[in-house]
Amino acid sequence: MNTVVYDAFREDVIGRSNVRDTPELVSYYKDLERLGTAALWTVANKIEPWEPKSASVPMLWRYRDLREHVLKSVDLVTPEQAGRRVIYFENPGRKEEAAAVGWLYSGLQVMHPGENASAHWHSSSALRFIMEGRGAYTIVNGHKMTLGANDFVITPNGCWHEHGVEEGGLPCIWQDGLDIPLANAMEAGFYGVHPDLHQAIGYPVDDAVSIWGAPGLTPQGVKWNQNYSPLFKYQWEPTYEALVRYSKAADGSPFDGHLMNYTNPSTGGPVMATMGASMQLLRPGFVGKAHRHTGSFLYQVAKGSGYSIINGQRFDWQEHDVFCVPSWAWHEHVNTSQTDDACLFCFNDLPAIQSMGFYREEALADNSGHQPLTT
Numbered sequence: 001m002n003t004v005v006y007d008a009f010r011e012d013v014i015g016r017s018n019v020r021d022t023p024e025l026v027s028y029y030k031d032l033e034r035l036g037t038a039a040l041w042t043v044a045n046k047i048e049p050w051e052p053k054s055a056s057v058p059m060l061w062r063y064r065d066l067r068e069h070v071l072k073s074v075d076l077v078t079p080e081q082a083g084r085r086v087i088y089f090e091n092p093g094r095k096e097e098a099a100a101v102g103w104l105y106s107g108l109q110v111m112h113p114g115e116n117a118s119a120h121w122h123s124s125s126a127l128r129f130i131m132e133g134r135g136a137y138t139i140v141n142g143h144k145m146t147l148g149a150n151d152f153v154i155t156p157n158g159c160w161h162e163h164g165v166e167e168g169g170l171p172c173i174w175q176d177g178l179d180i181p182l183a184n185a186m187e188a189g190f191y192g193v194h195p196d197l198h199q200a201i202g203y204p205v206d207d208a209v210s211i212w213g214a215p216g217l218t219p220q221g222v223k224w225n226q227n228y229s230p231l232f233k234y235q236w237e238p239t240y241e242a243l244v245r246y247s248k249a250a251d252g253s254p255f256d257g258h259l260m261n262y263t264n265p266s267t268g269g270p271v272m273a274t275m276g277a278s279m280q281l282l283r284p285g286f287v288g289k290a291h292r293h294t295g296s297f298l299y300q301v302a303k304g305s306g307y308s309i310i311n312g313q314r315f316d317w318q319e320h321d322v323f324c325v326p327s328w329a330w331h332e333h334v335n336t337s338q339t340d341d342a343c344l345f346c347f348n349d350l351p352a353i354q355s356m357g358f359y360r361e362e363a364l365a366d367n368s369g370h371q372p373l374t375t
Contacts, residue, residue: 004029009045017041052294054326055093056101058310063131063320070108070173079117085110086176089298089322094181101324102296103182104275104349110173111136116164119194125228125272126155126178128163129300129345131320135169138162140232142202145209147174150236150302152262152279152345156228156272157183160199175300175322177347179274208232212265215242229264229271236302240343243281247341255291255332255363257282270351277347282306282335286342289369290332293361295353297325297346304342306335312374330364330371 006029007021019025019041032038070087079085088107089100100106109128111117113135129152130136136147140161145153155161165172183189204210211219212231215238224230243258252258259280262271270276279302282288290309299308305318310331315323325331335342353359363369 006042017044052328056091056326057093060315060323070110097181099181105178105180111165112171113165113169114167118197119162119199122191123189124178124180124183125157128174130174133170133172135166136172144201144205145233152234224266227273254289274352276350280344282342285338286335288333290330290364290371292330295350297348300345302343302345308333
């Protein structure tokens with residue numbers, strides 16, 4: 001006969017729950033259970049840990065291993081059958097949530113020329129980062145954006161959106177990122193399919209970039225009151241040029257090199273209410289120091305090669321590889337090239353973390369700021 005243990009989380013520390021099971025208490029706990037209740041002190045130390053304990057584990061998904069399997073899906077299912085033909089990243093610690101890390105979902109989607117996915121909306125915010133191909137596009141609430149390699153596009157929650165590849169283009173692969181697990185955890189997820197399956201394009205192609213894409217300038221008389229960016233598309237070329245100029249003008253961060261956040265040009269804040277994104281440049285030979293912070297992070301290597309050490313484990317990466325850093329995990333980045341820079345695209349849940357006042361950060365003080373390797 002199994003005996004239920006109620007004192008498994010007790011700690012012999014003043015200010016923490018430290019109640020040892022007795023026959024009388026166990027009987028009392030069982031009486032509470034029959035009433036749909038329980039004693040807080042039996043779980044207090046579990047639900048209020050000293051510091052974050054992420055169920056996610058650091059992971060690296062190598063593009064050279066995944067690419068052929070992503071392309072193979074084209075022969076197996078159509079966009080109409082699949083809804084979204086995606087091979088998603090599964091974190092061993094977050095399988096129940098289909099999360100890549102924390103409360104973030106991500107995967108690789110592929111479409112061939114002439115294919116398009118039906119228009120839909122959902123409660124989750126979404127983004128995509130183009131990896132390869134030609135002719136990709138996304139339509140958000142009637143705004144059509146053409147997309148090239150390393151372009152970044154947002155499809156905010158509640159917006160009608162669809163995507164595809166033009167006839168005459170090339171097969172396209174991009175990384176999707178959504179906060180589906182977060183919306184589900186909040187029990188707030190809705191989904192809808194457009195009654196006509198596709199939207200009418202109501203604006204000039206790439207109008208969002210024409211109106212909102214000039215650095216340091218905002219259009220007079222154009223009102224925007226949504227909680228997401230009106231600049232749905234962020235292009236690679238001006239992003240990279242800005243990072244190069246930044247790297248020549250300032251030292252940057254000892255942890256992240258030269259990092260720039262994608263922002264909402266109407267507010268200066270994050271691109272969406274629950275998810276943010278950034279691009280960072282690591283100079284040739286850059287060796288970053290370790291720090292950790294709350295929030296979950298998914299990186300894609302946009303350029304170059306190097307490695308990251310996450311909680312003592314080294315992950316070597318090259319272009320298009322994807323890796324994750326769980327919340328409160330020590331991490332440091334290194335560019336192994338002595339001649340070429342490296343760039344890391346990243347999306348995260350920092351806007352949600354910061355809006356709730358949950359953000360904390362600290363630098364590693366030992367060993368000159370570098371982690372000892374454990375594996």
